[in-house]
Amino acid sequence: MARPKHSDARSRRIGLIIIAACAVVAVPALVVLFAVAGKSSSPWFGQYDPDTHPAYNFSLTDQDGRTVRLQDLRGQAVLLAFGFTRCANICPTTLGNLAAVYRKLPPAAQERTKVVFISVDERDSPATLKEYIPFFNERFTGLTGVPADIGTTARAYGAFFRKADAVGSDKSDYMIDHSTYTHLIDPDGNLRVLYRFEQLPETDKIADDVLRVLAAQPPKNQP
Amino acid sequence: MRRSFLLLLAFAPIACQPVAEPGIDPGPPTARQLYMARCIACHQVDGSGIPAICPPLPTSPKLTSPPEDLIRILLLGMKGRIVRDGKTFCGIMPAWKFDLNDGQIAEAINDLYARWNPGAPQVTEEMVRRIREETASQKLFPTPKEE
Numbered sequence: 520m521a522r523p524k525h526s527d528a529r530s531r532r533i534g535l536i537i538i539a540a541c542a543v544v545a546v547p548a549l550v551v552l553f554a555v556a557g558k559s560s561s562p563w564f565g566q567y568d569p570d571t572h573p574a575y576n577f578s579l580t581d582q583d584g585r586t587v588r589l590q591d592l593r594g595q596a597v598l599l600a601f602g603f604t605r606c607a608n609i610c611p612t613t614l615g616n617l618a619a620v621y622r623k624l625p626p627a628a629q630e631r632t633k634v635v636f637i638s639v640d641e642r643d644s645p646a647t648l649k650e651y652i653p654f655f656n657e658r659f660t661g662l663t664g665v666p667a668d669i670g671t672t673a674r675a676y677g678a679f680f681r682k683a684d685a686v687g688s689d690k691s692d693y694m695i696d697h698s699t700y701t702h703l704i705d706p707d708g709n710l711r712v713l714y715r716f717e718q719l720p721e722t723d724k725i726a727d728d729v730l731r732v733l734a735a736q737p738p739k740n741q742p
Numbered sequence: 743m744r745r746s747f748l749l750l751l752a753f754a755p756i757a758c759q760p761v762a763e764p765g766i767d768p769g770p771p772t773a774r775q776l777y778m779a780r781c782i783a784c785h786q787v788d789g790s791g792i793p794a795i796c797p798p799l800p801t802s803p804k805l806t807s808p809p810e811d812l813i814r815i816l817l818l819g820m821k822g823r824i825v826r827d828g829k830t831f832c833g834i835m836p837a838w839k840f841d842l843n844d845g846q847i848a849e850a851i852n853d854l855y856a857r858w859n860p861g862a863p864q865v866t867e868e869m870v871r872r873i874r875e876e877t878a879s880q881k882l883f884p885t886p887k888e889e
Contacts, residue, residue, distance in 0.1 A: 607882055
């Protein structure tokens with residue numbers, strides 16, 4: 520039985536309304552979906568290493584006189600920087616920024632993140648680090664060691680340092696020129712992301728990288 | 743046909759991509775840019791600081807006292823204990839004498855004045871040069887005077 524013409528027009532109108540309604544619902548949903556998908560595949564903020572390169576397993580002494588090896592920190596993300604406590608600005612700025620990154624992590628992620636500062640200055644003792652580290656965060660780890668071990672560790676991480684000129688007339692009051700990269704080591708002990716000093720003020724983005732590294736390797740006691 | 747067009751129109755926004763702006767040489771950093779790059783980790787964008795580490799800038803007595811102290815702090819840094827309004831802070835302020843020239847330090851301090859003590863007299867490059875010479879042989883990171 521043929522339907523009247525006005526019924527066809529009405530059906531078409533209803534069809535268009537349904538399409539428009541679907542579009543109104545679907546477009547924002549797809550925009551959100553694409554945004555989420557885009558975020559998960561967005562580039563890392565630091566220089567990401569997709570290959571697996573185990574980080575050098577240093578064995579150094581912390582501010583409390585305990586021996587700390589990198590392998591002791593398995594299961595944690597490690598933000599690692601080299602420097603010295605008399606550094607005028609690079610080291611305090613680096614550690615200040617890493618402290619800001621740490622504060623931006625949720626408590627569970629803080630528990631799984633270790634900020635490690637390795638001193639390349641033979642004048643820095645555990646006692647010196649014990650005074651210095653809490654200026655930024657008491658949970659950070661400062662490491663020192665005999666010059667040979669510090670040299671081997673620095674070379675293994677591509678870090679550079681050399682004694683520079685004395686600041687004043689006191690020859691023992693010298694500076695140390697050093698590289699300023701910060702490494703993010705994943706919970707399995709692999710070098711994963713590298714940050715230039717200039718990137719460190721972007722603490723939100725570094726915190727995102729840390730969370731991403733942690734998410735890729737959930738704690739072993741979780742299913 | 744018409745239905746296809748409506749569908750295309752409905753999904754068109756998904757295909758839109760932001761257009762990158764052409765590169766512009768930013769020139770030397772402004773005082774505000776220096777603050778954002780070097781200071782906010784501790785002082786925060788609004789100068790509020792960090793509990794137990796870095797005291798708030800807006801209420802710092804250094805902003806209302808003669809500018810020489812502030813110039814010295816920017817040049818030599820500072821580390822140790824500060825007690826202000828019953829709260830204790832213990833942190834370290836980097837020394838900028840090797841990185842910032844006299845003009846940049848003057849601008850940085852004037853930017854702090856503009857935000858939190860607009861009536862303060864301006865710090866000049868010459869004032870910073872004088873303090874730099876006076877403190878040339880002083881050790882970095884002096885202990886703060888009690889506030």
